Amino acid sequence: MHTPDKPRVVLGVSGGIAAYKACELLRRLTESGHDVRVVPTASALNFVGEATWAALSGNPVATGVWEDVHEVPHVRIGQSADLVVVAPATADTLARAAHGLADDLLTNTLLTARCPVVFAPAMHTEMWEHPATAENVATLRRRGAVVVEPAVGRLTGADTGKGRLPEPGEILEVCLRVLARGAGGGRDLAGRHVVVSAGGTREPLDPVRFLGNRSSGRQGYALARTAVARGARVTLVAANTALPDPAGADVVPVGTAVQLREAVLKAAGDADAVVMAAAVADFRPARYVQGKIKKRDGQGPEPVALVRNPDVLAELSAARPRPGQVVVGFAAETDDVLANGRAKLARKGCDLLVVNEVGEDRTFGSAENEAVLLGADGRETPVPHGPKEALADTVWDEVVRMLNAGGPPSSR
Numbered sequence: 001m002h003t004p005d006k007p008r009v010v011l012g013v014s015g016g017i018a019a020y021k022a023c024e025l026l027r028r029l030t031e032s033g034h035d036v037r038v039v040p041t042a043s044a045l046n047f048v049g050e051a052t053w054a055a056l057s058g059n060p061v062a063t064g065v066w067e068d069v070h071e072v073p074h075v076r077i078g079q080s081a082d083l084v085v086v087a088p089a090t091a092d093t094l095a096r097a098a099h100g101l102a103d104d105l106l107t108n109t110l111l112t113a114r115c116p117v118v119f120a121p122a123m124h125t126e127m128w129e130h131p132a133t134a135e136n137v138a139t140l141r142r143r144g145a146v147v148v149e150p151a152v153g154r155l156t157g158a159d160t161g162k163g164r165l166p167e168p169g170e171i172l173e174v175c176l177r178v179l180a181r182g183a184g185g186g187r188d189l190a191g192r193h194v195v196v197s198a199g200g201t202r203e204p205l206d207p208v209r210f211l212g213n214r215s216s217g218r219q220g221y222a223l224a225r226t227a228v229a230r231g232a233r234v235t236l237v238a239a240n241t242a243l244p245d246p247a248g249a250d251v252v253p254v255g256t257a258v259q260l261r262e263a264v265l266k267a268a269g270d271a272d273a274v275v276m277a278a279a280v281a282d283f284r285p286a287r288y289v290q291g292k293i294k295k296r297d298g299q300g301p302e303p304v305a306l307v308r309n310p311d312v313l314a315e316l317s318a319a320r321p322r323p324g325q326v327v328v329g330f331a332a333e334t335d336d337v338l339a340n341g342r343a344k345l346a347r348k349g350c351d352l353l354v355v356n357e358v359g360e361d362r363t364f365g366s367a368e369n370e371a372v373l374l375g376a377d378g379r380e381t382p383v384p385h386g387p388k389e390a391l392a393d394t395v396w397d398e399v400v401r402m403l404n405a406g407g408p409p410s411s412r
Contacts, residue, residue: 006035007179010077010113012086012106013053014093015043017156018122018165022087023048025168026056032172037062037077039106041093062105077105078112083179086110088122088165091133094147098136116178116187117145120171120247125161144187146231148174148248166247170225174247177229177389187231188400194232195267196223196249197278197312199239201257205304206289215279217241219330219369222388223275224249226396235267239278257281257309264312265321273326273399276313277354284309317349324407326399328352341374351376351408352398354391373398377409 009029013022019040029036038053039062053061062077078084086093086106093106097119102108110117119140127133128150137147148171153164165171198220202210221243224236228248236249239260245251252267254260257280268274283306295301313329320327329350333340334357341355356371370385373394381398383391402408 006033007082008080009034009036009175009179010081010084010109011036011038011057012084012089012093012109013038013040013044013048014086014088014090014106014122015041015046016088016090016122016165017047018088019044019047021165021168023052023056025085025087025171026053028168028172029175030057032176035059037081039063039077039109041104041106043090075108075112078109079114081109081113081115083116083118083175084109084113085118085120085171085175087118087120087168087171089119089147090121091123091127091130091136094119094121094133094136094140097145098139116181118171118175118178119145119147120165120174121147121150121163122165123150123163124155124159125163128163141187141190141231144190144231146174146178146187146229146248148228149233149250151245151247167244170244170247173225174229177226181229189227189396190231192232192272192403193235193270194227194399195235195237195264195271195274196220196227197237197239197260197264197274197276197280198224199241200279201239201260201281201309202255203257203281203284203309204288205285206291206293208292211281211283211285212240213279213281215239217243217278218367219388219391220275220277221246222392223277223395226389226392230396230400235271237263237267237278239280257284257312261310261312261315264316265319268316268325269321271322271325272403273328274316275328275395275399276316276350277330279330279332280312281309283307311348313350314348317351324403326351326402326408328354328395328399331355333357338372338374341372345374345376349376351402351410352395354395 036057050061151164151166152162199217200213200215202212204210224246227234234249237252252263286305286307317327327350331341331344337357345353353374369388371383373381383394
């Protein structure tokens with residue numbers, strides 16, 4: 001029986017080997033306070049039985065349109081949901097949903113749902129890349145559904161490639177962000193491609209040492225997750241992070257500032273917005289020592305000569321690979337935060353600069369942040385202390401505002 005104060009989630013499960021992972025997603029949904037009703041396809045029950053779904057959800061499992069007919073399940077389940085998430089979503093389920101078929105309880109539920117819908121695809125690479133699947137995904141996204149990009153990794157058998165179901169914890173994060181925005185929150189980045197950089201670059205000095213910084217990448221990952229929940233296609237350029245890949249983002253791992261520059265410029269070619277949240281090293285050692293630098297008795301260390309790294313944010317702001325592209329920078333300051341931020345905004349030429357105060361025990365590695373968003377048009381938006389996802393949503397609000405106006409003021 002539904003508990004009134006709990007969000008109602010329908011978990012649709014398609015018939016793929018990744019159905020077993022949906023058990024973990026179900027557990028996480030229920031433990032985080034959601035009332036979950038599982039709707040498996042007939043094929044899904046070949047992988048995980050009805051008793052498992054019932055035990056984990058605490059609710060009866062709906063498997064067919066002819067069960068409990070007096071309750072009209074093919075209509076009521078979708079009508080009463082706050083969120084429908086299909087995980088895994090096979091190529092067949094995506095096709096049937098895109099074409100509006102209603103040949104089982106899950107597809108009936110999708111047709112009657114007026115709440116946000118999230119699909120987490122899982123299939124072999126060839127199936128994901130097939131033009132038919134690509135068109136079906138594009139159709140679903142155009143209608144407002146969130147279709148997360150599958151992960152890259154081990155598939156059925158010995159195959160490896162894109163098509164793996166994202167980790168359940170990351171699918172949960174997408175669901176939470178979608179629920180937080182509500183039925184009218186909108187997928188306002190649908191059809192947009194955004195690029196986010198995250199983490200901190202490392203500049204090698206010798207095979208075992210490097211110059212780096214304290215950035216964990218958590219703010220950049222929050223930006224990626226919230227963009228996925230808002231319907232964007234997301235490319236995440238990640239520098240030296242230890243975080244799980246956000247569900248739905250194409251992750252490009254990099255190490256140094258030069259590698260990050262190459263990856264960001266490549267991805268930015270067709271991007272509507274680029275958010276440079278990574279902490280990019282300003283300098284790198286002028287010389288890389290092939291062997292480990294030894295400590296010698298009675299001798300001090302040799303000075304380490306440094307050279308400047310490329311200024312990726314300034315280069316992006318000047319080049320604008322795509323007309324109307326919005327470019328967002330981050331400024332981590334330790335003193336005179338706003339004054340230094342305004343100076344950096346003018347110097348870099350970006351459209352928006354997120355300025356925050358950092359220190360050994362502030363911001364880096366924390367799940368929370370506070371900042372001020374400075375706009376090139378003079379706007380100033382304070383974001384109070386809170387989850388990094390809240391700051392991320394505020395950033396995307398500003399980006400969406402500019403995109404809907406035809407791009408940043410400088411491009412109009």
